[in-house]
Amino acid sequence: MLKNKKIILITIIAVILLTLTGCSNKEEKIPQADDSAFLMDTLVQMRAHGENAEKAVEASMERIRELENLMSKTIETSDIYKLNNSPEMKIDINQESMKVLKKAVNYAEQTDGNFDPTIGALVELWGIGTKNPEVPSESEIKRALSNTGYQYLKLYDSSAEITRPGVKVDLGGIAKGFAAEEVKKVVENYGIEHAFVNLGGNVLVIGDKVDGTPWKIGIQDPRKDRGNVMAIVDAVDKTIVTSGNYERYFEKDGKIYHHIIDPKTGYPAENNLLSVSIISENSFDADALSTAVYVMGLKKGMKFIENMEDVNVMIITEDLDVYISSGLKDIVEIKDSDFNLIEGENFAD
Template identity: 45%
Template sequence: MKLKKELKVIFLNITIVAFSLSLFGCGEVEAGKENYIMGTIVNLKAYGSKKSTRDALEAATTRLSEIENKMSVNKSDSEVSKINNNAGFKHQKVSEDIYYVLNKAMEYAKLSKGNFDITVEPLVKLWGIGTKNAHVPSLNEIERAKALINYKYLNIKSKKEAYLEKKDMAIDLGGIAKGYAADEIKTIFKEKGIKSAFINIGGNVNLLGKKTDGTPWKIGIQNPLKDKGEYMGVLTLEDKSIVTSGNYERYFIENGKRYHHIFDVKTGYPSENGIISATIVSEKSIDGDALSTTTYVLGVADAMNLIESIKGVEGVFITKDKKVYITSGLKESFELTDKTFTSKNIN
């Protein structure tokens, strides 16, 4: 369904091609940069003086590379890989970045009663979703992987050491690292004097301030049942993080069935609890990143109850029967634009 022509929407999965720099007025410019970092497309747009935007984008790119080098499970010399390689043997010294993210991950593991668990890596590796080796494992393989998943066996010392207590355990920060990175970029932009910016790290959107004309940003939520770029609703927001987890992001099809990348660690299979898209609006993107995964797995009733209980956090949840559930704080900020979906309330 088309919106009015004057409504300009930025999609959560927006792609900005290449580097751009254009005059904006009053000595300010709009500067944008696209990179492939952290295993995803990163799009950054900043508004300010030519020098401040240039400095901000350069500093952001450097910072993203630092985070990737520490947190990527695909880099053999990353801190995460070192923690995994030493599982069951010895503690691994970690940086302030890793220490912070691990503690946040543990916070959400406890809050979600283990539905969010960064020790999921054995299951992620087994299924291989997003790689050329994607396949449905045997039940025995899944059970063996599940036996290695338990956040309670991740030991984090106050002296900045991490230790996985069982051999062959492994962590994967894919459900939280992008959120941390988006927050770090927002901080850099503020330090460089940027007042208005759009940060998109593989669908993790972080907004700095309002648009330059003083109006809020309009962010389109992807229709999970249609092609990329087709949205079903619009959020009108400023200075917030918006993160969506959906079954359309990474998946493969085997024998006519779709298998996506968001795992239910209790079953060992991709989650099938009714939700096909979970969007979290929050102050910090790291919180939205962890909570979008958590709520996707919980199912709509528990997801709504959890998000309503957390101050400053809101959510939009889409179920496979095309119902849309919106937490109370977003009633004035969300517009359902595709009327084939139905807005519902949890009684």
């Protein structure tokens, strides 16, 4: 049975919570603009409050389209498509694409390859999220693994090169985070102090709500369908990005295969985790970190985040234990008694 969830509103259902919240008199007086579109292979939703709200939302959506055209692996005019289809050649790369490539390689190095932007051959092989996913043979996985490794991606001042034919770059685990940060710049340029954008579960809130209270971001219950919240995070000028094994997957012979591939084994990561949520001030970093920590697993992932400044994590295990890093104690509220909250900073020692 295939369960394809390309429109990933299951991970974080901030929009539902925000929509159901009633407007105060102050909110009713301030102009508000909303929009949604299918961009970067997901549903993007945005809201802004302020005199220039409509212009800010329109410009933000256009900015995301621009970045999609630069970094999509399927648009033939994009930097990434050209790079993937011209191995052993230096390809001129737009400055913004280069920022994402450099950040991706940096995190590959920091995480010992648990996050790897050259995982494209494995992603294509499994086809999870497409109409025809399949469990590859061991020989196919071995071949795709030989074509995976960030050491085969060379970055220069304004160009990049794939040094091994068959290696393919896939920025699906980081490009949306960069797009969210670009939206933040657009919104601030229009003088907007209250806004949110949801790029398929990558949620960024700007400022607080118009009534002065924090945005309420719901964390999806990974056992249930969309709309079921297991925790709420109070957020002001924060981003929340979640990677979960329930977002995109398929079932074969009674076994579930999810889309978070371990770059070292070639198989979906198996580490007793249901989801990892990164809470920080920067979506660019959080996007890559949510994937990396999921692949790392509980102990290594929690320790990795505790050693970072201004970055926090919530990890949900298959046993429904919820581990939170030290910075989340006062802003996370567990809403379902099935889950057991554990403060994870001591666990990481």
